[in-house]
Amino acid sequence: MAGSGPTILIQGGGVSGLVTAVTLAEGGARVTLSEAGPRIGSGASWYAGGMLAPWCEAEAAPAEVTRDSLQSLSWWADHVPGVVRNGSLVVAPPRDQVELSRFGRRTSHFETLGSARIAELEPDLEGRFDHALYFPEEGHVDPRCALSGLRERLLTLGGKIRLDSSVKDGSFDWVIDCTGLNARETETNLRGVRGEMILVRCPEVTLHRPVRMLHPRIPIYIVPRAQSVFMVGATMVESDDSREITVRAMSELLNALYTLHPAFAEAEIIEANAGVRPSYPDNVPRVHRDGQRLSVNGMYRHGFLLSPARAAEAAGIIFGDQA
Ligand SMILES: Cc1cc2nc3c(=O)[nH]c(=O)nc-3n(C[C@H](O)[C@H](O)[C@H](O)COP(=O)(O)OP(=O)(O)OC[C@H]3O[C@@H](n4cnc5c(N)ncnc54)[C@H](O)[C@@H]3O)c2cc1C
Secondary structure, three states: OOOOOOEEEEEOOOHHHHHHHHHHHHOOOEEEEEOOOOOOOOOHHHHOOOEEOHHHHOOOOOHHHHHHHOOHHHHHHHHOOOOEOOOEEEEOOHHHHHHHHHHHHHOOOOEEEEHHHHHHHOHHHOOOOOEEEEEOOOEEOOHHHHHHHHHHHHHHOOOEEEOOOOOOOOOOOEEEEOOHHHHHHOOOOOEEEEEEEEEEEOOOOOOOOOEEEOOOOOOEEEEEOOOOEEEEEOOOEEEOOOOOOOHHHHHHHHHHHHHHOHHHHHOEEEEEEEEEEEEOOOOOOEEEEEOOEEEEEOOOOOHHHHHHHHHHHHHHHHHHHHO
């Protein structure tokens, strides 16, 4: 049922656009979302790991990212099915224990586990690591299912979705740019950070939560999905190059996966891809206002984690203006 509030055009159907659209429609706005690609999630959002990890991300992110992302797990759980709240695990091979200590110094809200407790949480990792950091308050989603859940929710709320980037913006009360890296046309300080990822299917291994494996050069993470699928990610390359995954990235990700558990050697590779994260110079997502136009962009590696907070900020501006 469409609201009677302001009319809003949201450009871009990635996680930023969809979370903003749903948030505004829930507040009573009449929302139209336009997406230039062939489906919602035609940009970086399609390749994400879907980790909702405010405490682990603090390892490299400023405090405001952690602060603004604390509510994201409950936001996602309230809005889409399939949110898993099993925490996350961080491990390092024996030669890289110094990396585990360093990670622990830069983060909080974790328990340090020995091998027996690691085996309780993840039986398939029994005997493989002496120590781990366990962040029990974290979670994850399958990004593609989450985007589809938001699409359904928006339609239920009376929102419209147009797979067409030429929707005229003149007739709307507000226009919100959520076009990710494409917003560079007007926001020249946006840059791309390329991330390569692989999906494998491996019925021989079961994991109950994302596992980050530290390494001085190529830290990776493995996120379990339904039907024995695992997302393995991700490289961080200062580039807006969106071509296919490179041989180097593929071999580094697969080597690390195999180090986590040798049974992954028999896994079936079902997808290998690259996405480009839209990023501001400080890597912090922002809402910008210019008259009746907003931009909710620069999600960097935090699109799933921070879109709920940035969407709430955009709603505060729009509904605040009405009051
Ligand atoms: C490998 C990888 C792993 C990641 N893992 C995580 C993770 O675990 N957790 C997390 O929180 N984040 C993660 N991220 C980051 C996250 O994916 C991004 O921050 C997020 O997807 C950016 O979302 P967005 O909606 O801003 O941009 P995009 O997803 O790029 O969406 C922009 C959309 O706008 C459309 N568009 C462009 N121009 C127009 C136009 N003129 N009109 C209409 N539509 C237009 C595009 O087609 C696209 O669909 C990861 C990213 C990568 C690449």
